[in-house]
Amino acid sequence: MRTDAGKGVLMRRTVLLGVSILGIVALTGSAASASGVIDFSTRxxxxxxxxxxxxxxxxxxxxxxxxxxxxxxxxxxxxxxxxxxxxxxxxxxxxxxxxxxxxxxxxxxxxxxxxxxxxxxxxxxxxxxxxxxxxxxxxxxxxxDTLDAVTELASDLLGPADATGAREDILGDTLRSVDGSLRGSGAQLNAALKQLAELVGEPADRDTTVRRLIDNLDGLIDTFAVSWPDVAKLLDNLKAGMITLSEFTQAFGGAVLLTVDFIPPLVRTIAKYDDKVYALADQLIPVVDVALGRIGDIKDILEQVPTVSDNLTTMYDSDLQSGRLIYHPPRFEIDTNSPNEICALLNTYSPTCSANQQRGDVIDVGLVQLILGSAGWR
Structure with missing residues (x-):
């Protein structure tokens, strides 16, 4: 058993320990507040x-x-x-x-x-x-915004108002038309809904399929959203193509109508002149066959036409209004071993030959001048 003195010593030690712990905690908190080193807040x-x-x-x-x-x-x-x-x-x-x-x-x-x-x-x-x-x-x-959209939708469904503020009963007429169309078809609709329910089956069993379908649809919508400029350009081109096709069909329809009016007279004309037309065709076919065989030559001739036309243009003098033709008389050459004697003889008819010729030189003499000189022309 512990004595009273021992109990007192133990109690004093416990009190001192508690005071020491409180002092350490207080000092730690003061140091943390002063230095800001300990920070448990999130950055x-x-x-x-x-x-x-x-x-x-x-x-x-x-x-x-x-x-x-x-x-x-x-x-x-x-x-x-x-x-x-x-x-x-x-x-x-x-x-x-x-x-x-x-x-x-x-x-x-x-x-x-x-x-x-x-x-x-x-x-x-x-x-x-x-x-x-x-x-x-x-x-x-x-x-x-939601209420404004609902108001606008209701206005569109009710249709525009006239000068008196009255509106056409478009929605009522539509509902009455739908009611008239569906009247008496309740049994068929009921059977169709039952078949649809049997086809769908238990919704819980289709949950995975529906989720996958929604995910694929979301991916498709995202693709359209990202590629919308290209899709818009494609739609614009498709619209332009449809307009062109519409204009072509209208023109083609008019051409067909003209053909309908044109064919009967053409048939009568062919029936009237068919013998002459066939005879002319018999004559033209061999010519066409020959022309097709010479298509290369015809092509070469046609390629020369521009050059010939240009040459003809340069041969005409618009100022003189006459052709530009320059005549060069023919000349001939004589090879001789006695050039000086030949030149002296030729110069008696036409002084065109130089007397200073060397042996073996070629003498160039104008033929026309020589002939006219021999006839007495100077």
Whole structure:
């Protein structure tokens, strides 16, 4: 058994130990507050996004990714036709470079929050110094926009009003027409719905197929959205092609009508002159056959026509209104061993020969001058 003195010593030791622990905790907290070294808060950085509007979104609202809060809205600023929302987002949250942002609300009476569209998987990350552009953000329609759309739809269904404000009963006539068309077909519709139910089967069994169909449809819609400029150009070209085809069919229809009017006289004319036409054709066929055999020669002749035409043009003097013809009389050459004697003889008729000739030289004499000189022409 412990004595009273021992119990007192043990109690004193326990009190001293408790006071020491409290002192250490207090000193640690003071040092942490003074130096700021111990910081259990999460590091964040700013991410901004452009929205068409910020209805229902306020500073301090949450920012989520897949339903998990990853930050808060810090600032909302107007920028021309859009709104820039600046958010504090946890640095540990990695965002893809093409991430989008939408504003959502769980009900029509609660504030909206910002939701990033997709988490990071691979590839480049978002540069947080640049805002998410307007084409990658979406905001839901407000109740006023929805009511305006419903009003416009109702006006379109009711049809335009006349000067007195009365409208044609287009919707009523349509419903009455549908009612008249379906009257008496209840049994057939019931049988068709039963067959459709048997074809679909248990909805739970078709869940995977329906999900896959929705995913494929979503991929197809995304492909159309990305490639919409090419699709729009294709539709424009298709529209232009259909307009051209329509114009061609109209012209072709007119040509057919003219042909209908033209064929009977042509038939009568052929029946009247068929013997002469056939005889002429018998004469033309051999000529055509020969011409086809000479198609290369004909081609060569036609290729020479432009050159010949140009030459004929240069041979005509428009100022003198006469042809440009230059006549060069013929000349002949005599090879002789006695050039000086031959030149002296030729010069008696036409002084065209040089008397200073060497043995073996060729003498060039004008033939016409020589003949005319021998006849006495000087």
């Amino acid at each position: 964040t950085s700013a991410v901004c996004a452009e929205f068409t509007d910020a209805v229902g979104l306020y500073e301090g609202n949450s920012v989520t990714m897949l339903g998990v809060v990853v930050g808060t809205v810090e600032r909302i600023e107007s920028s021309g036709d859009s709104v820039v929302v600046t958010m504090d987002v946890d640095d540990s949250v990695r965002l893809p470079a093409d991430v989008g942002a939408v504003t959502l609300s769980s009900s029509i009476v609660t504030d909206r929050h910002v939701e990033f569209t997709e988490p990071y998987r691979e590839g480049p990350e978002l540069d947080r110094t640049n805002c998410i552009p307007l084409d990658r953000t979406r905001t839901p329609l407000g109740i006023s």
